[in-house]
Amino acid sequence: MALEPADTGRPRDSMVRRLSRTMVAVALTSSALTAGATGLLAYRMLLAGEDRRLRDAAVDLVEEVHGLDDARARLEADAEQRELMAFGIRIALFSSEGQLGGDPDIPTQSGCAWSQLPGEAGVRRCGETAHGRLSVAQENIESIPRLRVSLPLAAVVAATCAALISLLMSRRVASWAARPLTELSASLARIEPGSPLPAPLTAQARYSEVNAVRTALVALLTRLQEALEQSRRFAANAAHELRTPLATLQAELELQAEMLQPPDTTLALERMHRTVKSLGVLVERLLVLADDTQGSLELVESVSLAQVVEEVLRALPPSELRRVEFEAGPLGLVSGDSHLLRQLVDNVVENALKFSDGGRVRVSLEETPEQTRLDIRDEGPGISEADSRRVFEPFYRSPTARAGKPGHGIGLSLVALVARAHRASVAFLPSERGAHLRLTFPGVQPRHQ
Structure with missing residues (x-):
């Protein structure tokens, strides 16, 4: 079963972006929950503190008037009212027959609750009963209800601030978290065919998940x-x-x-x-x-591609030589092995002559300090984009090549192998007519004396 070629398009997502989005979402959620929970806890604690304060005042009053008659109890309640006014607390004392003393506007109430009377929003009352009498203390604490209303706003503000901080820090943190995988990818990218595995890939990884992937890859x-x-x-x-x-x-x-x-x-x-x-x-x-030339070939010999092309052309039969145009010009110096380069040029010229259907083949050289390019153009049927990537595979022959053209499917794979051994690239370029093969060699670096 043939394997489908891998999708080489741009990835739809990356782990760094995914981790960044996850961190932002977690920060938003956690900050909102934290702000809400903190505000609710603060509201409950403040309310419990105020209730304890009011209950203490109410209990103190009923304890002070224990054993006193109603007249003396009224005097004590009025005195307690005057004293607590300085602290913002109003208080009243009741018996079974009605109010004995204190603030006359305070209604009877058992336990602690918010006032439901009109105009008394934020008024809190606590009533305590002891020794047959009821004491009710009240206080206007409007700030506490406002705190309950401001809780959602605080959660929104906290979530917004957390989101901004996460946006600033998430990519950096995500990159740090994904660094073990990035380093593993870099180690894989440094692997050369036929060469030993790089040391970072064979060493034990720090993290167990990455080490499991590394072990499987090794x-x-x-x-x-x-x-x-x-x-x-x-x-x-x-x-x-x-x-x-x-x-x-x-x-x-x-x-x-x-x-x-x-x-x-x-x-x-x-x-x-x-x-x-x-x-x-x-x-x-x-x-x-x-032959394992990949990665072990020492490129110490300076070879003229122009001379190699001329040698290959001289070996052609006269009928084929007349079909080849070679634009003599630069020497096309490259570092490499002359024997392998001779086989490379021989194969590309032979392939162009075979598929040009009797047409002409043009060979040209272009040399710059950075690179040397060898171009071979023919007048044949050309090559499709899909086949242009596969023809360099050993024994692969395109439908055009199989249609009555002799061959073994080795020539271009040999060209690709020799090119890689010389750190060169080989590819078919788009062409209006025929096929256009380009070999790009790195330029010869000057030797320092």
């Missing part, structure tokens, strides 16, 4: 490396085993071709010779693919 990468190494060894061994018999068979066919043979035999020998030669080229390419 196990997966290890299995992949083992599978790739096994594939390389198999391909290299198979190619080496094929090289000697193919060389022997080619030599035998060449010897037979030099002898006088009937015309039919001569034609058959030529066909066999071409087939064996093609198999030899296939084996050589398999050897290059199997």
Whole structure:
């Protein structure tokens, strides 16, 4: 079953943004709940304190008049009223027959409650009964009801302030929280094909969740490396085993071709010779693919791409050479291996000639201090955008290539492999006619004496 290509578009979200939004939501909720709970608790505590104050005043009065007759109790209640007025408290004393003394405007009441009389919003009364008499103390505490009304506003203000602070700090905090995953991603990005795993990836992670992901990735990468190494060894061994018999068979066919043979035999020998030669080229390419040049090639040799192109063109048959236009110009110096670069140029030129349908192939070089570009344009049917990314995979052949074009699906994968070994990029560019392949090599850095 073929695997679908990964979606390389822009991610719809990120962990940092998700953590930021979560922190803002938590801050809003927690600040609103905290402000509401704190305000409600403050309201209850203030109200309980005022009630205790009023009850104490009421209890003190009924205790003071215990054992006194109504006349003397009235005098004590009036005196207590005058004394408590300085503290904002009004008080009255009642018997079973009616009010004995104190503030005449205070009604009877048992327990503590808010006044329900018109014009007395914020008046709190507490009544205490003892020794057959009732004492009622009251106080105007409008600030406490206003506190109850201001609780929602306080919650909104607190939530707004928390949201602003969270917006300022959440991304930084979220980035810090996601740093272990960011570091793991950076370690994965530094992995080169065929090279050992970087030390940060093999070291034990600090956090258990990240370490679980790291362990799974290391196990997966290890299995992949083992599978790739096994594939390389198999391909290299198979190619080496094929090289000697193919060389022997080619030599035998060449010897037979030099002898006088009937015309039919001569034609058959030529066909066999071409087939064996093609198999030899296939084996050589398999050897290059199997060779672990990625990451181990020392780019110490300065090679002229112009000379490499000229060598490749000189080896072409005259009929194909006439179809190639090479714009001679800069030397196109790059650091690399001349043998591998010769195979690279040979493959791209051969591929362009094969698919140009008898049309012309244009090869050009452009050199700057930063990079050297090698462009190959043909006049063939071109290549689709989807195939332009897959043709560099080993053994992949596009529908156009499979339609009557000989090949093994190795040439462009070899080009991509050699390009990566030279730290170069290779890609098909959009073209109005035919295909346009561009190889971009880093410029040769001057050596300091």
